Amino acid sequence: MKALNHPSWRIVNIYHGIRAIPAFIIGLIPTWAHAEFGLNLHAPASGLAQDIYDLHTVILWICLAIFIAVFVPMFFALIRHRKSRGHQAATFHDNLWVEIIWTIIPVLILLAMAWPATKLVVSMKDTSKEDLTIKVTGHQWKWEYEYLGENIRFMSNSSTPKEQIDGAQPKGENYLLEVDRPLVVPAGKKIRLVMTSSDVIHAWWVPAFGIKQDAVPGFIRDAWFKADAPGIYRGQCAELCGVGHGFMPVVVEVVTPEQFATWQQQQKTLVAAASANAGKTYELAELKALGEKVYATNCMACHQPTGMGIPGAFPALSGSELIAAGKAEHIDIILNGKPGTAMAAFGKQLSDLDLAAVITYERNSWDNKLGDVVQPADVTARRK
Incomplete structure (x- = not known):
């Protein structure tokens, strides 16, 4: 042990330590070679x-x-x-x-x-001389788009699979930046956006377009952009708006003017078909199948796949006294929401068919075995 403490051994240890430093640095070089050192604004697309x-x-x-x-x-x-x-x-x-x-x-x-x-x-x-005006409404936690004067309106929800969010699957290329229905606009046209919110302050942000505008409850704000070329452009809500803030992406699909005209006609056809089916009578199985999809998109984040909610934050639907109370009460709260809580009013967000489907699903899932059916006509009647 004394020999190891001899000055000559100390010199040897220092020598080997110095020799190890270049080896350590060389070991880092492959990592450096693949590192991304670029730092700049998003590539402009307008x-x-x-x-x-x-x-x-x-x-x-x-x-x-x-x-x-x-x-x-x-x-x-x-x-x-x-x-x-x-x-x-x-x-x-x-x-x-x-x-x-x-x-x-x-x-x-x-x-x-x-x-x-x-x-x-x-x-x-300067939002004057626009070619198209779209109303954008922020909801916790999704975007609603309404093409003013065109009778086209739809919700845009995050479509990142829950398995990826929970870590059960590898993250996708556009993790948390993908939606079920993107905003579709024509290239080379000035698009005016009028923005508001139904609950808290949100912010519509697409860096490639150089646009970021707050959506404030009770106020109308506007902004504009003109995309240079067709493509898919992504952004997200840039204002902390609650627990689902990170699940509120913005996706804009820019197409040619000819493709946009075709898309417009397709949307109007879908709206007409939905209106024609509003008076149709559906079977329980049909409504449950559709309702499960509507629930997954609009309700699952708060009330959970099991219907058990999040204790202290969002109530359980499984075995709920509200659902057991009757169809009318259930329809009313889905239509109008519950003031003072995070329960939003879905009356303007979803069609009568989607509302009927999700209510039927909730009344016949988990511990709820009521066996009754809510038809679109029942929702329509409660709107009046």
């Missing part, structure tokens, strides 16, 4: 986003030039004229012209940056 990107780049270079002009001479003076090298601190008094110059120069720099920035902000707020 003229507005390109203007934001260009202004950001110009101001960044100006800031770099100011940094060099100020700090390089300062560090040079600190190093070359330090006291340890025999330099003495200079004594001098105020110089009016120097103070005027170093006040005017920053003001001119700020004005040079403020002018293009102000023009860009004014352009971002």
Whole structure:
């Protein structure tokens, strides 16, 4: 043991330690080679986003030039004229012209940056001369899109599988950035968005378009974008809006004007078909099958797949006294929601068929074995 503490052994240990350092660094090189060091704004997909990107780049270079002009001479003076090298601190008094110059120069720099920035902000707020207006309503936690004047309205929900969220499956390429129904718009057209919210503050954000606008309850805000080329563009809610905030993506599908016209006609056909089926009588099995899908999209996050809810936050539906009370009470709360709670009003979000289906599903699932059926006509009657 004494031999190991001999100075010669200490020198050997230090030598081997120094030799290990390059080996450690070399071991990291493959990791560095595959690392992503790029840091920048999202690639622009609209003229507005390109203007934001260009202004950001110009101001960044100006800031770099100011940094060099100020700090390089300062560090040079600190190093070359330090006291340890025999330099003495200079004594001098105020110089009016120097103070005027170093006040005017920053003001001119700020004005040079403020002018293009102000023009860009004014352009971002100019929603006139639009080709298409879409009303966007934020809900906890999904988006509602209504094409004004076109009789097209639908909900856009996150479609990331629950298995991926729970870690039972590998995460997909667009994890938490995929929806069941994207917003569809034509390329090269100015799209005006009028935004509001039904509950809390949300924010509709698609970085590729250079657009981020808050959706505030009781207020109408507007914004616009014009996509340059067809493609799929993704974003998300950018305002902390509750426990489901991370599950509120935005997906915009940009298509050619011809494809958009075809899509519009298809949507109008679907609306007409839904209206025609509103008076149809459905079997229990049909409604339960559809209701299970509606429940998975709109209700499962709060009330859970088992219908047991989340204790202290969201009530259980399985064995619920409300459901056992009767169909009318059940329909009313689904239609109108419950003030003061997270229970939203689905009357404007879902069709009468979807509402009838999900209510039937809830009344005949888990510990609820009522055996009754709610038809679309029953929902329609409760709306009046």
